[in-house]
Amino acid sequence: AQSVTQLDSHVSVSEGTPVLLRCNYSSSYSPSLFWYVQHPNKGLQLLLKYTSAATLVKGINGFEAEFKKSETSFHLTKPSAHMSDAAEYFCVVSSATGTASKLTFGTGTRLQVTL
Amino acid sequence: GAVVSQHPSRVICKSGTSVKIECRSLDFQATTMFWYRQFPKQSLMLMATSNEGSKATYEQGVEKDKFLINHASLTLSTLTVTSAHPEDSSFYICSANSADYNEQFFGPGTRLTVL
Numbered sequence: 186a187q188s189v190t191q192l193d194s195h196v197s198v199s200e201g202t203p204v205l206l207r208c209n210y211s212s213s214y215s216p217s218l219f220w221y222v223q224h225p226n227k228g229l230q231l232l233l234k235y236t237s238a239a240t241l242v243k244g245i246n247g248f249e250a251e252f253k254k255s256e257t258s259f260h261l262t263k264p265s266a267h268m269s270d271a272a273e274y275f276c277v278v279s280s281a282t283g284t285a286s287k288l289t290f291g292t293g294t295r296l297q298v299t300l
Numbered sequence: 301g302a303v304v305s306q307h308p309s310r311v312i313c314k315s316g317t318s319v320k321i322e323c324r325s326l327d328f329q330a331t332t333m334f335w336y337r338q339f340p341k342q343s344l345m346l347m348a349t350s351n352e353g354s355k356a357t358y359e360q361g362v363e364k365d366k367f368l369i370n371h372a373s374l375t376l377s378t379l380t381v382t383s384a385h386p387e388d389s390s391f392y393i394c395s396a397n398s399a400d401y402n403e404q405f406f407g408p409g410t411r412l413t414v415l
Contacts, residue, residue, distance in 0.1 A: 227408055228406040228408040229395075231403055231404075234403075288334075288346070288404065292342065293342075
């Protein structure tokens, strides 16, 4: 069985300050982990993915995440928030590396960016 | 990246009627597509895995006779909600597996409202 827990349902930051969205995972196998972003009325977009290569993963739009096996965490960070980053973010786990694998989504974290 | 479309983007229907939702991969072939539903302010829950040319695999608790899935071609999967009831009102999202991009791409979703 696999699952992810997103520790914050809502995070608010000021524009230009760092972003931290927390995610812990549980998996019986070596997991593949993803972060997706969902903007209103748009499809989910992949930010980054970890598939057992480098533990620090860089994604699009300046986001990155670090896989820490000892802490079973995969937190998403960005050095400086932008207004356009306001959206819903999902941490996702897959038990296999293939793209046809089933994905298990976390409950989501809504990121609010204020001026 | 690849593009996945869904049609319609929103639909309102009367209780007891059936509604068909289409999911298309516009510029790639997808042997596997996935259907999710998302309740307001909640995460995505996988409903079923749709494989081209074969029967869909449904997740536990999902009624296969109520949510009919057809994946007749490598670019199209359809989800039909039969005899819809108000509790079926939700946001339905599909994703398509792209082997070329080693990624799942998500459609923008279909909002179903059953009156």
